Amino acid sequence: MTVGTGVSSGTPDGGSRISAQKLYSTINKIFPNKVVFFASEISRRTIPFVEEFFKMDNDEFIEGEDYEIVPIESIDNFNACFEVFESKIWEYGYFDKKCNNKIIMDYTSGTKTMSAAMACCGMFYNKVLISVGGDRSKGEVSAGTELINYQNLYKIYDKFALLRIRNSFNANRFMPCIDILNYIVDLNIHKDSLLNLCKAYSSWDNMEFEKAYDYLRNVDLNHFELSEIKRDVKFNLKALGNICNSRSENLKNCYILASLINNSxxxxxEYKYDDAIARLYRAFELIAQIRLYNYNIKSSDVDLNILIEHGVDERFIDFLERTRDDGKIRIGLALDYLLLNELDDDLGKFFVENRSKINNLTSKRNNSILAHGLESQSSEDFEKFLELVIDLAKKLDKDMNKFLNQTCFPKFDLRMDMNKP
Structure with missing residues (x-):
């Protein structure tokens, strides 16, 4: 409880006595096991009068047993007041999960700064906040009319939770969003759609396209919480629909490629450049595999008859034959592009013409701690590799910009009007 100096009165101690009576009334209504008074040097003189009121009721109110006084030195310093209140919350077991102490914080009395700091501290640590109301016809609450007002802060907590969710969503931290959503209690917040939204993008971020599509289809985009991302989500839903349902293998693969690039x-x-470059490397390889698929060629099982039909040089075919293992010819990134060059494909030509630059970029990836080495990659390494992959992706399909845009995750506006229809 914060303790004020009391209202002005006709006697020297009249103000303290009136203040003490109100404190006594509150204590009797709450009936706590222990009271902590936060008092300035001047307001400490109120406490003995509280003891007197207990004695008048044939009861005892003993310092050290029933109550303690915590001094507030800087009554008009918000941070100082907040830290004093906070320290007592910690002391009474905030970080001890086995502790069952229930803390009720009465911020009615004291300076405005003390009251504001206690209210904020209580809200920050999710404690029960109360204030004393009653008949104020004479300015102050009249003795005997005191009422305890329990402040229901769930809407404020939920608004704060929504802001945290939007921040986390924008940072691609989808699982924390789901955790926070599970604590929201305001029935006006469309929690189910928000949960499906976060689960959809969490699944998509893990390249689980079917799951992402199923979750996203269950999001009601007409809810006010989703109004500013509605258009982008519709594009995303179209992209996932093509990945999951398109009869065109090329269209499906191009959307997957765009998803992978955006994933990187x-x-x-998130400053995870080694991870980002590892994904770009896979995108680089996928570009060649998609183009080869258009020739009916699979990198995981090359059919030499198809190569013969396309007039590929016999020496290249003989070389591939010598790599046959377990009855199959499997080729990797470099051979994918060299085969495309043999097919007189523009992607293969680009690879051969820029072999030195590409080798430099791929060698950096190979030396990455997420590949075969121990080196860490930089932002500059990523940007150079990204430029190469996007250039090739655009050569793969003229609509690649559209695919990239439609697989880009939406971002929330952090400003939100909860009353917006």
């Missing part, structure tokens, strides 16, 4: 960009935004 998200990792770079």
């Amino acid at each position: 960009i998200r990792r770079s935004e």
